[in-house]
Amino acid sequence: MGGFKRVPFERTVRKSPFELLSTHARYVTKTANKLIDAFNSFLSGEEEKFLKVKKEVETLESEADRIKGNIRNHLPKSILMPVDRTMFLMLLSEQDKIIDNIQDIIEWIYMRNRPPREEIAENVKELFNQVEKTVAAYEKAIGNLKDLIESSFSEKERNETxxxxxxxxxxxxxxxxxERSLTKKIFDMEDKMGAGEILHLTKLVMLLGEVANRAENAADRLRALMAR
Incomplete structure (x- = not known):
């Protein structure tokens, strides 16, 4: 009788969950890229273009949800993973919340689809761009996970991650x-703005900051996963 042959985890599912996690992260970045398109149409007051971007974000979110479901459905408790299963799912959940927060931004812009005044438009654009950079940095970090697993957590891959x-x-x-400087600038201009404009802008700034916070939280989950 032949001995027990251990099958690598990645071959027990149709696609490696780490590969699917990276694919899901790419959808997160694609959605973040749409923030810039949304801002540009928001700034120019082109509602039709904005609605097109809004629809594209909804489509990306739906596809990301499908990938998330695929990952969860292929992680039965009986399968031995090279990392903690619960931590892996927590990482996936935190990563998925980035997309949810981006959707919140798009919806919030749509609630009062009036462009920011000229005095702060560049500051708002700068924050939009920086949020996109933060999400892109996160995708690069999560992209290292598959190599980290395949190298059995080698020191080189650990350091790179x-x-x-x-x-x-x-x-x-x-x-x-x-976020702090823009919020202060908005309040410094409160004599020129109505209450609705102040509310809309300050919450928009807060929501943008939340996307960056989610990316940081997801990166921290990745670090915890590495600790095993």
Whole structure:
């Protein structure tokens, strides 16, 4: 009788869950890229173009949900994973919340689809761009996970992943700084603005900051996953 042959985890499912997690992260980045398109149409007051972007974000979110469901459905408790299963699913959940927060931004813009006044438009655009950079840095970090697993957590791959995680924190810190300065600038202009405009802009800034925070949180989940 032949001995027990251990089958690698990645071959027990149709696609490696780590590969699917990276694919899901790419959808997160694609959705974040749409933020810039949304801002440009928001700034120019082109409602038809904005609605097109809004629809594209909904489509991306739906596809990301399908991938998330595929990952969860192929992680039965009986399968031995090279990382903690619960931590892996927590990472997936935190990553997915980035898309949810981006959708919240699109919906919030649509609630009062009036462009920011000229005095702060560039500041708002800068924050939009920085949020996109933070999400892109996160995708790069999560992209290292598959190589990290395949290398059996080699020191080289660990160090590269830690460096990528640090970069997410650095980009998020820039977002924090922009968020604070823009919020102060809005309140410094309160004599020129109505209550509705102030509410809309301050919450928009807060929601943008939340996307960057989610990316940082997901990066921290990745770091915890590495600790095993």
């Amino acid at each position: 830690k460096e990528a995680i640090w970069e997410v924190h650095r980009q998020e810190s820039i977002c924090d700084s922009l």
